[in-house]
Amino acid sequence: MQNIFFHYILYMQEKIFREIEEIRKSIQKINTKDIKEIEEFHVKYLGKKGKFSKLFKSFRKLLPYQKKQLGESINQLKKQAKEISSKLKEEKVTTFQEGILEDFTKPGISCIIGRRHPISTMKHTIINLFEAIGFITVEGPEIEDDWHNFTALNFPDHHPSRDMQDTFFIEKNPDLLLRTHTSSVQIRYMENHRPPIRILSPGRVYRNEAITARSHCMFHQIEGLYVNKGVSFTNLKQTIHYFINELFGSVRYRFRPSYFPFTEPSAEVDVYCGLESEIDRSITKGTGWLEVMGCGMVDPHVLQNVDIDPENFSGFAFGIGIERIALLLYKIEDIRFYFDNDIRFLKQF
Structure with missing residues (x-):
């Protein structure tokens, strides 16, 4: 019984390690100015049901010494994903503002103005x-x-x-x-x-x-x-x-x-x-x-x-x-x- 448990823990460790490497490769490739893709990236990795949330659920099943080995890697990777998401959003806003400043003939964003009763x-x-x-x-x-x-x-x-x-x-x-x-x-x-x-x-x-x-x-x-x-x-x-x-x-x-x-x-x-x-x-x-x-x-x-x-x-x-x-x-x-x-x-x- 102890052998089965030990093999299961090793299996979970290897699985989490592979997921960490896959996430690392994926977030390094992301480079877009499409706001929809930026939001999808944020939800996929950092959302409540995103990859990091699932990763931390699996992480709870590890032994203490394994958590110590992998915990720092997961936290650093999550921090990196947040920085990438924030940077993409900032670049998108800056690009949008520059586009407005470059061309004053572009139509503005219409909004409904309320009236007094x-x-x-x-x-x-x-x-x-x-x-x-x-x-x-x-x-x-x-x-x-x-x-x-x-x-x-x-x-x-x-x-x-x-x-x-x-x-x-x-x-x-x-x-x-x-x-x-x-x-x-x-x-x-x-x-x-x-x-x-x-x-x-x-x-x-x-x-x-x-x-x-x-x-x-x-x-x-x-x-x-x-x-x-x-x-x-x-x-x-x-x-x-x-x-x-x-x-x-x-x-x-x-x-x-x-x-x-x-x-x-x-x-x-x-x-x-x-x-x-x-x-x-x-x-x-x-x-x-x-x-x-x-x-x-x-x-x-x-x-x-x-x-x-x-x-x-x-x-x-x-x-x-x-x-x-x-x-x-x-x-x-x-x-x-x-x-x-x-x-x-x-x-x-």
Whole structure:
């Protein structure tokens, strides 16, 4: 039995030695600039299932003194194969670069350039317009508590005004919810800053609404807030006038009296789209007018909730629906297109 084992070990030693010599001769012959052949060489010899991996598996069956004799040869040979593979790849890259430098008329490598989503484009456009007149951008959490989303904004407990915004609640005690507006960011900012305050709060908001061509359960808002001494409704109208004219150009727009718990007086702003196309009739419900924002003077109770004295300070706020603005400017007939990720739709922008 010992004789058979001894002969087997000798046989394995001779086999490994022959394989080492074959690999040595093969790698010395390799000389190519074809990237495919270079990769095939790397996989054949240095890959997980390559010749060196198989060699080391056989190597484990040898006796210690045999491993010592052959181990150094295998390691040196593997190192040599790695150096050859690296050298071939470097020569290939250098040759490719030299070819480009020699001939500038050769076509470049084409690549697909991504585009901004229309919502992102519109958001940055609006932010840039308001930052140009002194507003700064701040952000806050999308998961909010009841105080910042409702109570501090003059939504009393069990008040019907809370029904204006169907809410996604996460858990009770304390109440946690997906924010229904970015006004919560304004409350957080006013809690830690004193007037003058001039901020924008962009972001996603969530309301438990049916998804239709004109509404969605998730959408994007940009809300603005200005608080200082002597701020009036005239200042608000001037700001809105600037925004409408910069974004839409010379168009008809109107203020309509409205109600929001956190502003008094309150108004909604509509822009006239006309009825020239089927899309115009669809997005305006046949009226020609599309609501683009709500606004108003900050209710004194809201200022009191954040320890700002309403006797000395006043302010205005506005909220812009980004999807609505994009519908109007890009003549998009269905708000659901924004969320379908259809490349045929997105590549238009």
